[in-house]
Amino acid sequence: MSIRPLPEILINQIAAGEVVERPASVVKELVENAIDAGASRVDIDLEEGGARLIRIRDNGCGIIADELPLAISRHATSKIASLDDLEAVSTLGFRGEALPSIASVSRFTLASRRHDAEHGASLQVDGGRVGEVSPRAHAAGTTVEVRDLFYNVPARRKFMRAERTELGHIEEWLRSLALARPDVELRISHNGKPSRRYQPGELYSELRLEQTLGEDFAGQCLRVDHTGAGLRLHGWIALPQYSRASTDQQYFYVNGRAVRDRSVAHAVKLAYADVLFHGRHPAYVLFLELDPTRVDVNVHPAKHEVRFRDARLVHDFVYRTLKDALAQTRAGLSGEQVSATVSGQVPHDSTLIPPSPGAGFSLSRGSAGGTPAGMPGNAGWAPRQSPLGLQVADAPSAYAALYANPPAAEVAAMPVDFQGGLPPAGADGQVPPLGYAIAQLHGIYILAESAEGLIVVDMHAAHERIGYERLKAAHDSTGLVAQPLLVPLALAVGEREAETAEREAAALASLGFELTRTGPGSLLVRSVPALLAHAEPANLLRDVIADLREHGHSQRVDSARDELLATMACHGAVRANRRLSVVEMNALLRDMEATERSGQCNHGRPTWARFTLAQIDRWFLRGR
Incomplete structure (x- = not known):
């Protein structure tokens, strides 16, 4: 069989197999071209989920008539001209393959007018067969019509899903774009009826958050903005109590481009x-x-993925930034209308990222939960770590004290306004976010009165988190201790694992594993982390090596250590039906306010809840 060149139409149809997966792929390429052209408004008209018609109209810079044939030629673009341009791509599109690929599998019309031109021009392409450029009345900007997608490729068309499914994919991509470009107005219609409009607003404003992800997300998210090592990470992360059953609300952008990256997803997890x-x-x-x-965007035909020059630095930067931000979610620090900014710094143990003064975390407005220090109702109050002693005497008087009048010493220790049994009234009272304890319910929950209403605390979950954080802090202060093995452990691994272990010997030693390679697929382990000496070191070491090979570093040892410390904290936490005095309950509340991540226990369960007076009034129909 002789070698022969492929026809141009077939070349474009093959390229369409990589670029055009479904109608959503067409919308993506055309809308990205519109934004690259400087459009501030884009209209998307669809019929039958995009299978019958996709029309994209924009008010961008437009295309001159003589360049319309070039626009639907392969590898013709105005966005790059040299290898240097390719290595520093700042536009969403750059390959010059989208339009010819789309035109080869549809009935395609391109019409455009420059702002300084007297009239527009249009060009029609039918299944890859290019027509002639003709004059056409057109507003400034560009319109692209794609009709009967895959009409000449029946094998591809039969793989398209139902109209509702294809429309859902388009809407999801447009939602992702709307989050990245709130300055661009998007208007979507389907089958002749307006379906959605994203109004333009300020860049990275919460208006677009509400339009795309709803008020629940906008009201329960943490604003993150951190700079260091030539990187900047900003945006919103949901508070732990706002979790999802799937990954449907995870959006990550690199220089404004929506991408999927396993390393970043691992860091967030x-x-x-x-x-x-x-x-x-x-x-x-x-x-x-x-x-x-520092990032290669030319690694995927549809530009869904990127490659970082230093993926380990990016992983570490994302992980430590988000971990620090989540550490600020103490119980009581997520109240309504919260705008307090909590100072954030790069963790002290980061070896990759130098300290940066430009870091900060702030709770988004409308968050569910308590009111932080410095907000109305908490003037002058600051969290402090107080000792929590929960040794309750067996004397009946100790149990009776819970429901009796507090002793004189306890009354004297209370704020003056609280000695009557109620928290200080008004916005000027110095009331902690979790208020003051008033009772214990069924030996499980602590009831506290705050400036806003009623606080309910799961005492076991809260004490578990407090103990866990203290154990971690104590262990971090001493560092990771390695315990030599009396008899070295011979471990059989794959050749790639052995190569990784040999190459990352220093990193493994910092985690407590001292080992040497004794053969193509064998290791000799001489020491393991002391805290995990009684665990199964062989499986742990294999997991650590796998992480080092895939991500460049591993958190397996820390995770195993934390799991052990969490178990210790759980066993040491106060149990149900343990009667606490008012002093002990208040000590627990103060410790919650001063402990990182105290809004959830070690297992992710919430430790507290707030019921405002307005909510309670609605229960009893007060004021109606």
């Missing part, structure tokens, strides 16, 4: 590991900005 309930997924909208030369 690690950051939430201590506060998320099992089987649940975090929600977030995060923007990573870095020098375009």
